[in-house]
Amino acid sequence: MSAAAVDRPTRPAVRTVLGDIAPADLGVCDAHDHLFLRSPQLAGQELADAAAAAAELAAFRAAGGASVIQWTPYGMGRCAAELPRLARDSGVRIVAATGLHQAVHYAPEVLERVRADLAGVFVAELTEGIGGTGVRAGMIKVAGGFHGLDRHARYTMAAAAEAQHATGAAIGVHLELGTGAPDVLDLLCGELGVAPDRVILGHLNRAPDLVAHRTAAEAGAYLAFDGPSRAHHATDWRLPEALAALADAGFGDRILLGGDTTTAGARSVNGGPGMPYLLRRHRARLELALGKDLVTRFLTQNPARAFAAHWGRDGHASG
Incomplete structure (x- = not known):
């Protein structure tokens, strides 16, 4: 389909599954998480239970959460038709994603279906709706590799860039173990x-390289620190230091926080940290180290800017 951009309104908005909202209405935001997710790499741990997703949203709301950005892309069990009901029932704003993950997360026939016009698929899901549901995506999710980009990543990012130019939507990037940001930004x-x-680099917490963080911030990208810690990932225990270094260098407006729940066992309803952990434990710990005002900015003003675009009446956007 044609991706030509046309007339644009002047006010930016965030595209949720219930329609466009003013950026300020996003509120306290989990900037990277999953309500539904399916992958051959996570067999037996799928996020496929709508009742569990509802319980997770209720717990997140009770902890003070107002919005969730679901980074689940094309072909990974987004359950787009369920999202409007979950948003209405929970009172939590939900933003859905289009895009494509690493090739290992798909059967070959799934990739073959979209290979001819991947950018067109992304644009259609941003402007018309996902799979005939009428639920429009509000961001594009793609993925890099470990310290580099393979052919699939380059092809997917080229399609994402074409769709971004046509719609203005933000591109969220899975960085494998937090690496590869320079290659992603170069491309x-x-x-x-x-x-x-318009670029959000995910999982930077998994590689606590302060030089790489600052370089990405200086380039102008948003930096997402998402997911509770496993000690060998150096996530939680190095995070205050990393965020303080960025803030002290003047990049406090580039930082986003998320939970990135990817397995059923990680949900709070199953005894894991889940979505509420970001606000129930993680926020308080960061506030002790960085101050409440700065952490509030990470959770509110920053995602409001990062996920906003100038969406037009035709479903396209710019900026």
């Missing part, structure tokens, strides 16, 4: 011309 923002502030 998306260098070769493909995506504005750096």
